[in-house]
Amino acid sequence: MKFFQYLLKIDRRIIYIIMGLLVTLPLVKPLGLGVTSGPRATRLFEAVDSIPAGKTLLISVDFDPASMPELYPMLTALMRHAFAKNLKVLLCGLWPTGMGLAIKAATDIPPEYGKKYGEDVVYLGYKPGVDAVILGMGENIKNVYPYDYAGRSLDSLPMMRDVQRLRDIPMIVALSAGTPGYSDWLAYAQSRYGMKIGTGLTAVSAADAYPFLQSGQLTGLLAGMKGAAEYEVLVQKNNYSKAYMPAVAAMDSQSLAHVVIMILVIIGNIAYFVTRKRRS
Amino acid sequence: MKRNIPLAICLGMGILMMVQFFVPHPISVGFYDLTTKWVRIVAAFALVLGVGSFVMYHSEKLRRRRPGWFYSVVALVAAAVSTVVGLAWGVKQTSPLQNYIFTPLLVPLNASMFAILAFYMASAAYRAFRARTKESALLLIAAFIVMLGMVPIGAAIWHKLPDLAEWILSVPNMAAKRAITFGVALGGIATALKVILGIERGWLGGGKQ
Amino acid sequence: MHISHSLPTWVAAILTIGIFSFLWKDNPFYKFCEHLFVGVSIGYGIAVTWYNGVYPDLVTPLFRQGKPLYIIPLVLGLCYFCRFIPKVSWLIRFPMAFVFGWSMGVAIPATFQTSIIKQIQGTLLTPAIFARWDVLLWAIISFVGVICTVFYFFFSREHKGALRLASQTGVVYLMVGFGASFGYTVMARMSLLIGRLQFILRDWLGVIH
Numbered sequence: 001m002k003f004f005q006y007l008l009k010i011d012r013r014i015i016y017i018i019m020g021l022l023v024t025l026p027l028v029k030p031l032g033l034g035v036t037s038g039p040r041a042t043r044l045f046e047a048v049d050s051i052p053a054g055k056t057l058l059i060s061v062d063f064d065p066a067s068m069p070e071l072y073p074m075l076t077a078l079m080r081h082a083f084a085k086n087l088k089v090l091l092c093g094l095w096p097t098g099m100g101l102a103i104k105a106a107t108d109i110p111p112e113y114g115k116k117y118g119e120d121v122v123y124l125g126y127k128p129g130v131d132a133v134i135l136g137m138g139e140n141i142k143n144v145y146p147y148d149y150a151g152r153s154l155d156s157l158p159m160m161r162d163v164q165r166l167r168d169i170p171m172i173v174a175l176s177a178g179t180p181g182y183s184d185w186l187a188y189a190q191s192r193y194g195m196k197i198g199t200g201l202t203a204v205s206a207a208d209a210y211p212f213l214q215s216g217q218l219t220g221l222l223a224g225m226k227g228a229a230e231y232e233v234l235v236q237k238n239n240y241s242k243a244y245m246p247a248v249a250a251m252d253s254q255s256l257a258h259v260v261i262m263i264l265v266i267i268g269n270i271a272y273f274v275t276r277k278r279r280s
Numbered sequence: 281m282k283r284n285i286p287l288a289i290c291l292g293m294g295i296l297m298m299v300q301f302f303v304p305h306p307i308s309v310g311f312y313d314l315t316t317k318w319v320r321i322v323a324a325f326a327l328v329l330g331v332g333s334f335v336m337y338h339s340e341k342l343r344r345r346r347p348g349w350f351y352s353v354v355a356l357v358a359a360a361v362s363t364v365v366g367l368a369w370g371v372k373q374t375s376p377l378q379n380y381i382f383t384p385l386l387v388p389l390n391a392s393m394f395a396i397l398a399f400y401m402a403s404a405a406y407r408a409f410r411a412r413t414k415e416s417a418l419l420l421i422a423a424f425i426v427m428l429g430m431v432p433i434g435a436a437i438w439h440k441l442p443d444l445a446e447w448i449l450s451v452p453n454m455a456a457k458r459a460i461t462f463g464v465a466l467g468g469i470a471t472a473l474k475v476i477l478g479i480e481r482g483w484l485g486g487g488k489q
Numbered sequence: 490m491h492i493s494h495s496l497p498t499w500v501a502a503i504l505t506i507g508i509f510s511f512l513w514k515d516n517p518f519y520k521f522c523e524h525l526f527v528g529v530s531i532g533y534g535i536a537v538t539w540y541n542g543v544y545p546d547l548v549t550p551l552f553r554q555g556k557p558l559y560i561i562p563l564v565l566g567l568c569y570f571c572r573f574i575p576k577v578s579w580l581i582r583f584p585m586a587f588v589f590g591w592s593m594g595v596a597i598p599a600t601f602q603t604s605i606i607k608q609i610q611g612t613l614l615t616p617a618i619f620a621r622w623d624v625l626l627w628a629i630i631s632f633v634g635v636i637c638t639v640f641y642f643f644f645s646r647e648h649k650g651a652l653r654l655a656s657q658t659g660v661v662y663l664m665v666g667f668g669a670s671f672g673y674t675v676m677a678r679m680s681l682l683i684g685r686l687q688f689i690l691r692d693w694l695g696v697i698h
Contacts, residue, residue, distance in 0.1 A: 012403040016512050019402045023682060027690055027697055033432035038446065065390040069684020070677065096537045097390065097530065100382035103373045125371075125541040128327070129320035131595055136316045143313065144320070147545050150372040183603075188595075191602040192301075203677035207670040210449055211458040214631075215611025217603065224673065225680035226430050249697075250683045255433035257398075257679040262424055264406040272410055282579045286586035293587060297594025317546065318562040319591050322584045324542035325566030327534060332573050334531055351524040358528025366536020377536055384497035385504065386533055389526035391685055392508035398682035399512055401675065415664045422668025427675055449669055451627045455634025456666030458608055459659070462635075463642050465604030472593035472600075483589060484582055 001278050007271040015264065022260050026252035033255055035248050040213065041230035044173070044198045044220020048078065049238075051170050053086040056159070058169045060185060061105075063177035064097035067202050071175045073228035073247040074200035075105050077235050078173055083113035083120065084240035088159050090169070092124040092145070094133065094180040099126045099149065112243065118157040125149030130180040134188040138166045166193050171219070175200040182209065186217055200227060225250055287478045294476030334359070422448055491695030502693040505685060634662040 037045070051057060059078055063071045082089045091102050106123040115121055124145040127133045136144035141164060142154050154160045163169060172195050174182040182199040189195040196219055201209055203224025212218045222231055228247035235241045297315070300308050338352035366377040411417040428434035429445020474480035493499065507522035547566075551559040565587055571580040612635050618628040640652060641659030648656045690696045 008407075012407075013513065015403050015406055016399045019399055023398075023679065024686055024690070027683070027686055033436055035432055036435065036442075038442065065387040066394040066681065068387070068391055069687070070680045096534050096541075097386065099371065099537050099541075100378055100386070103378060104383075107373050126537050127320065127546075128538060128542045129323040131592055131599075132316045132319040132323065135595065136313075136320070139309070139313060139316075143317065145545075146549070149541060151370070151540070151545075187599040187603045191599045203673040203680065204670075207449060207453055207666070207673050208457050208461075210454040211461055211608055211611065214450065214454050214458075215607050217607055223430070224676050225683070226676065246687060250680070250687060251432050253683045253686070254676065254679055255431040257683070258427045258431050258675060259433060261402055261405055261675050261679075262427060264402060265409050265420070268406045268409065269411055282582070286582035289583065289586040290590035290593075293590030294594040297591055298597055301595070301598040314558075315591055318565070319588055320542070321547045321559070321562040322565045322588055324538050324546070325569045325584065326588075327538050328569045329572060331531055331535065332570075334527070336573070348520065351520050354521055355524040355528040358525050359531040360528075362529050362532025363535045364532075366532060367539060371537055371540045377533065379497070381529060381533060384500040385525065385529050388501035388504045388685075388688070389508065389522060389529070391681065391688075392505045393523075393526065394678075395682045395685040396509060396512055398678040401678045405675075415660060418661065418664040419668040419671065422665045423672040423675070426669045426672030430672065430676060445672075447627075448665060451630055452634055452662050452665040453669040455631045456638050456659075456662040458612065458631075458635050459638030459642070459662075460666075461604050461608055462639060465600050465608075469597055469600055472597050475589055476593050483585055485579075 001275065004271040004274045007267060008275060019257075019260060023253050023257050026256050027250070030249070031252040031255070033252055035226075035229045035233050035251050037230040037234050040221040040223070041227055041234065042220075044200075044222060045081070045231060045234045047171060047196070047198055047219045048081055048087075048173070049085065051085065051087055054088070056088040056090050056163050056169050057082045058090045058092065058166075058172045060172065060174045060176075060181075061091055061093040061098045061102040062095050062181045063101070063175055063202070064095055065101065067177035068101060069246075069250070070202050070225045070228060071177060071200055072101060072105070073225070073245070074175055074222050074231060075101070076109055076243075077228065077231045077241075077245075077247075078175075078200075079105060079109045079121075080112070080241040080243060081231075081235045083110065083115050084235075088163075089121045090124065090159070090163060091122070092133075092137075093126045094130055094184070095177070096126045096128075103149065112241075118152070119159055122154075122157055122159050123149045124154075130184055131188055134184060135192065138189060138193045140165055166195055169195070171196045171198065173198045173200065176205065177202050178205060181205075182212075182218070186212060190217060200231075203227075225254060283481075283484055286484065287481070291476055291478060294472075331359075422453075493693050493695065498693055502689060505689060633658070638662050 048057060057078070059075065061075065079089055091106055093099060093102055102123050106117065106121055110117065110121050125148060127144060133144055142160070145154060147153055148157065166172075166189055172185055172189060174185045174197060176182045176199060182197065182201065185195070185197050190197055197217070198220040199209060199218055200222035201224070203226070206221065206223035206227070209218060209221055213221050222228060225247050229245070229251050232245040232248050236245065293315070296311070300312050335356070338356050341352045342349050342356070362377070362381045365381060369375045369377060371377055409420065411420050425441070425448055426445045428437065429441045434441040434445065471480065475483065504522055507518045510516055511519040547559060547563060550556045551563060565584040568580045568584045571577045612632060614628055614632055618625050637655045637659035639659070640655040641663065643652070646652060687697070691698070
């Protein structure tokens with residue numbers, strides 16, 4: 001009885017230490033569990049894969065460094081997939097603190113495939129206004145973004161000659177950590193301009209996106225770090241990239257973390273019910 | 281006048297934009313283009329409110345030497361330095377803003393703030409998550425299935441677990457979230473109509489003016 | 490182990506440890522990091538908004554290209570500054586009325602289309618679901634779930650009889666939905682912690698490659 005009472009009153013720092021150690025261990029000594037791709041990630045992969053070469057994929061970087069572990073691997077995997085298929089990549093963003101991450105991706109990934117900024121990839125930058133930005137892009141992208149993030153005129157960038165408005169883009173992938181995000185792209189880009197939209201979300205918001213997936217409004221969904229790992233595996237399996245896969249590397253740790261949480265909840269419940277029964 | 285003209289502007293813009301959605305006439309599209317540009321500009325200025333509140337709060341704390349005033353100095357100096365660096369050298373990839381402010385400061389601070397939530401969640405789950413009723417037990421079971429099914433160890437334990445988790449997400453979870461979506465959407469539309477029609481006036485602020 | 494020699498990496502690692510130190514207890518180092526984060530975020534936001542928003546959308550067309558109509562959004566935007574002058578703080582209502590009216594007007598048809606019409610279309614039982622027995626069964630379960638969950642949120646009538654049965658069924662779906670959300674939330678929070686640990690172990694300490 002005393003043991004269970006002690007369990008209920010255990011110092012939270014002991015839980016933190018247990019958590020920290022058990023999450024760190026698989027990063028140093030991987031368990032080798034492997035990752036298989038689910039139907040939602042496969043659907044998004046196939047949708048991007050079916051875009052004809054030379055066309056443009058628009059990726060909206062709607063997240064900040066807080067969601068970087070989940071969404072940045074999605075961004076890099078999508079860009080690698082697009083470049084391997086000879087697609088052009090157009091980046092934009094509705095979050096100001098996502099700008100640095102988009103710049104990093106636009107700088108680091110293209111050279112792996114011999115792609116050049118301005119010809120194969122353009123980052124438009126952040127623009128305040130959410131609904132006004134998306135609706136404006138639907139009519140004329142250059143009205144919203146006369147210059148890219150660094151102040152270069154869009155007219156001077158060869159890639160932008162064939163992309164005037166959203167309808168010139170076969171697919172949009174919104175990588176969202178919350179609001180503004182995929183729901184705004186659905187509400188404005190899809191309802192008004194009929195755009196095909198896929199999304200990558202933090203796991204927190206992923207469960208809420210299922211109604212849109214079932215109704216066909218979303219073409220594919222990457223949910224959290226697992227979704228990023230699934231897409232990375234698909235890109236590698238199809239020989240589009242041999243790059244390091246940070247999301248896949250984290251999956252062993254993720255697995256153990258979930259098991260630890262479950263065990264903690266079970267122990268907490270056992271201790272609670274035993275002490276309650278003894279007391280009554 | 282101080283309340284009626286803004287209410288009239290809100291009413292006018294709301295109705296015009298609702299009607300514009302259905303009218304493809306060039307005048308309608310031209311109006312839409314023009315107002316879209318203006319809204320982006322006005323929306324950018326809204327940052328002033330956040331910055332102003334931040335400066336006022338920390339300046340007041342500093343002026344009155346309230347406990348922790350030193351940290352207000354840190355916040356104000358950090359804001360001033362990053363603003364000056366950003367405005368002076370721009371936001372390009374090689375700019376000091378990206379190399380000395382964003383990458384070494386903003387990324388680790390922002391990411392770490394949210395990373396420590398994992399520990400709080402573990403502690404909260406241990407202390408507070410009790411299956412006292414049938415409903416909470418059902419919630420717990422669904423959570424466990426999804427937690428295991430969505431990671432590789434779930435497939436290692438039972439090869440059908442990922443499929444079961446996928447079913448839970450695609451069928452009952454989808455149904456519940458769809459119902460919530462209906463409610464939120466209808467509530468949002470009702471609130472939007474109330475704001476446009478001037479029934480909801482909270483955004484005007486209080487006072488005799 | 491190959492410890493990094495890069496100064497930005499060391500700064501990032503020290504700030505990460507500073508934020509994590511809050512897990513032990515609140516301390517001056519954590520408070521310093523927290524206020525630094527707030528200040529840097531504000532400064533970064535100002536710089537980005539100026540270079541990506543205000544300068545290309547307002548300053549260039551108005552002052553460099555000589556388009557006088559842009560004075561209107563400039564004046565509206567400057568009204569935000571009146572928030573800090575008590576005598577004329579009521580002027581902030583004008584830009585707010587413009588933006589709110591515009592946003593609400595645009596949002597109503599968009600929300601109706603996305604969150605209501607399309608979602609109703611997705612809920613309806615169509616002939617296509619009879620292709621397979623499992624698709625038919627899950628479609629019926631989803632349909633029942635959506636209807637019952639919507640009934641749960643109908644508080645205008647006491648939940649008695651058939652309404653009580655429907656709302657209790659709705660509660661079952663809601664609990665499964667919230668359980669799924671909780672499972673995903675655990676995944677999200679753990680991912681953020683793992684991301685930070687990957688930075689510390691790989692980029693800073695060089696323990697993993």
